[in-house]
Amino acid sequence: MAFQTALTITEVVNDIHRKKYLLPSIQREFVWDTEQIERLFDSLLTGYPVGAFLFWHVNKENISKFKFYEFLRNYHERDNIHNTEANVSGEEDINAILDGQQRLTSLYIGLKGTYAYRLPRRWVENDSAYPTRHLYLNLLTPSDEIDMTYDFRFLTNKEALKRDDNSYWFKVGDILNFSEQYEINDYIYRNELNLVQQEKARYANKTLFELYKAIHVTPCINYYLERSQSLDKVLNIFIRVNSGGTQLSYSDLLLSIATAQWKQKDARKTITSFVDEINEIGDYFDFDKDLVLKTCLVLCDFNDIAFKVDNFDSVTMNIIEDKWDEIAQAIRLSVQLVASYGFNYKSLTANYVIIPIAYYLYKNGNPHNFVESYKYIQDRKNIQKFTIAAILKRIFGGQPDNVLKPIREIIKNNLTNFPYVLLKENLKVTNKTLKFTEEEVENLLWTKYGNRYAFSVLSLLYPNLDYKNNFHQDHIFPKSLLKSRAKLKREGISQKTIDYAVENYDYVGNLQLIEGIPNLEKSNKKFDEWLNIICISDQEKATYREKHFIPDINLSLDNFEDFMVEREKTIREKLLKILIN
Incomplete structure (x- = not known):
């Protein structure tokens, strides 16, 4: 040289x-x-x-x-x-x-x-x-x-x-x-x-x-x-x-090696275009080549799933190339599934949560119509619980390989249904677990509007929504009123309630998921007035209250503190039932 x-x-x-x-x-x-x-x-x-x-x-x-x-x-x-x-x-x-x-x-x-x-x-x-x-x-x-x-x-x-x-x-x-x-x-x-x-x-x-x-x-x-x-x-x-210089990720190098070693396909073109494809599913995602290559190692049951050059020799690359179509379909189904739960590039805070889902689908032959068929409804519910719990517990932070391998073993030995309960009971890697304590559930109530984890918390409360529709995180009592001391004072609200409202309007207790158009129609209307507009009969109001955990109390603006206390109590009980019981 x-x-x-x-x-x-x-x-x-x-x-x-x-x-x-x-x-x-x-x-x-x-x-x-x-x-x-x-x-x-x-x-x-x-x-x-x-x-x-x-x-x-x-x-x-x-x-x-x-x-x-x-x-x-x-x-x-x-x-x-x-x-x-x-x-x-x-x-x-x-x-x-x-x-x-x-x-x-x-x-x-x-x-x-x-x-x-x-x-x-x-x-x-x-x-x-x-x-x-x-x-x-x-x-x-x-x-x-x-x-x-x-x-x-x-x-x-x-x-x-x-x-x-x-x-x-x-x-x-x-x-x-x-x-x-x-x-x-x-x-x-x-x-x-x-x-x-x-x-x-x-x-x-x-x-x-x-x-x-x-x-x-x-x-x-x-x-x-x-x-x-x-x-x-x-x-x-x-x-x-x-x-x-700018750090060269292992995925870049490994993908480059794959390009030189794959026989039938252009690895670089295949994988980069595939990343573009899955990122356009639903309301957009932010996946990268790292995720795809890591998934290849996990799905092919390689013992060592670390990003090391030695793990991407010609034998490994040939296996991945031979199985690529099935691997890609498993990843594609997994992304479609989490998109159906309402997640997108903002709310899916741990992309690696896709990998165990893809492994389960891959080992079950990538079932046709898994995302839509009634036949798999219980599986989808279990995967949704796993997705939300894994995100809220942040189990893929730090060194995800240490978590992926034991999760893979539990799934491999329990392929009849997605084993969320077994994962919750048996996954114990240092401080990584899917189990929640009562204190952790209590802390979820302090999640604020706009927080990266707010959607995950709210989706636990709305497990049966059809997220193909566009749902918004909505302030039940309007934010435009509660954050303004001057407006609240003009409404004749007491100083004590004003202080409470300004400090607490953004927390989960005042948030709900509603479809985009109704949310736009609701705009800045006072909640009790808006409820009377959309719910004509008492039965309709009762149904709305039950769906959105609205307490059966006075819903006027000056009763906001009582509303929050009662609604948080109901939400707490719901989250404890889902995450602990």
Whole structure:
């Protein structure tokens, strides 16, 4: 492995654009965020070293033995996160990147590509939540961040047009259009940057020159070139050089090894597309490759289920490939099942809870219509109890392998029905158990609206809801009234009740699950008034009270404290019956 003559960024970016550099299947996907890219460009302009790179020269006669992927060019957090497989048929020798993919992709995106990430508080499925952004550089003032010299930012074109005395945004990629240094002065004059305050005009000129020099002139891409054609050697080199930087997860490496070892399927394409598929089930989830690969190890009954390279040898990979369709269907059914319980990416706080469910379904042959058929109703109820208990008890925190293995053994020996009761009684791993104490049940009453575990607590109270409908967590006594001391005072509520309401309106005792449309209709109406609107007869009111654990007392606003005390008493009894008795 020899150190080579350094290259300029222009040379490398243009060669990436011409697909002269590719990524081997052992590379992870792009994971850098916009801040990391901005810091990389700041380092370049400041003159800081950006680290050495490692390229792998692959002879044309060996290209067909491996899989290669193109660089990601336009990153989109939802729609474009996966690299496209490269067409290498008929190619000459190629150079693949063993170390430096994140930095090189970042350079390409900053100069020729785009980056689209979701705006805060916007829905995943909303296309406008992902505006396309380019990398820009402020030519008038430096960064106001302590550890940044230059003000780089990813902006939309509209944002970049907003200019004032302290900002003029230059699209960084436009520097590639400059072939001679004198064009910098032309740009400065053409855009009247010479007419701003003298100090800022000087800064703009200097900054643009530094950018030109960093991209076109300075040979800052220092790299080693590995010419070995041995995959084993290349893998060992890859593992060693990727021990730093953004952490390379075992799943990325193991998936890459699988890609090289699977015979009939492309493991990388198969598993990454499968992850996308299951994440789109129901109201969206947030599963990853780690979950899928871990599930493969568990379902195939391998004794060691840890993420270790030794556990993913050719024998293991062949078994997983042979059983992939059945494994995928078991995972798919499990996700559909938890989605039918009303869980989504927000409320399913422990993704590994899917694995025991998938194991049970896999060992039972992935029963047809398991999610809908009346035949499996008791199984579904037991799995729902297990799911909620496992989430609330946080049994998959820490070292989940220590929990997955004993759970697998209990399920393996009890396949007639899902053995929730046996799991509750027999699962004892250090401090991990599915059993609840009375104190733990009491603590559930202190769960607040919006808490990640609120849905799990409420779903225990509503086991028979059809969650295919959209259910909202609703404040029974409206939040808009109870959180406002001024509004409560205008309603003539006593100071004691006001103090209690402001402190307690968000707890489970004041929450219910109701369908989205009724919740919108309910809006901020006082509860006693709303109940009289939707329930005409006394029987309808009695049915509603029973379904939602509403005490048979005065439901006016000034009786909120009594309502909470009585309803929490009923909820406590219900939870004790479910979780302990």
